[in-house]
Amino acid sequence: MISQNHKIVIGGDSLDTKVLCQNLKQEVRDLERRVNILQQEERPNLHCINHFADLLRQRRTVLRWVEERSRL
Incomplete structure (x- = not known):
C-alpha cells in the first residue's frame, strides 16, 4: 500500500x-x-477476449511499475 504521496x-x-x-x-x-x-x-468472440486480455496485462504491468516507483 502506498503510504506517502509520491x-x-x-x-x-x-x-x-x-x-x-x-x-x-x-x-x-x-x-x-x-x-x-x-x-x-x-459463443465467445476470441478476438475480443484476446484484445481485452492484452489490455488487462498491460494495465497490470503499469500498475506494478507505479506501485514499485511509489515505494522508492
Whole structure:
C-alpha cells in the first residue's frame, strides 16, 4: 500500500501515484469483469477476449511499475 504521496512526472505532467494506482486498480477490475463476461458467452468472440486480455496485462504491468516507483 502506498503510504506517502509520491509524484511521477510524465511529459511535463506531475501525477499523484496514489490517484494513479486507484485509477489503474479500478481499470484492472473492470477489464477482469469484461474478460470473464466474454468468456462465459455461449459463443465467445476470441478476438475480443484476446484484445481485452492484452489490455488487462498491460494495465497490470503499469500498475506494478507505479506501485514499485511509489515505494522508492
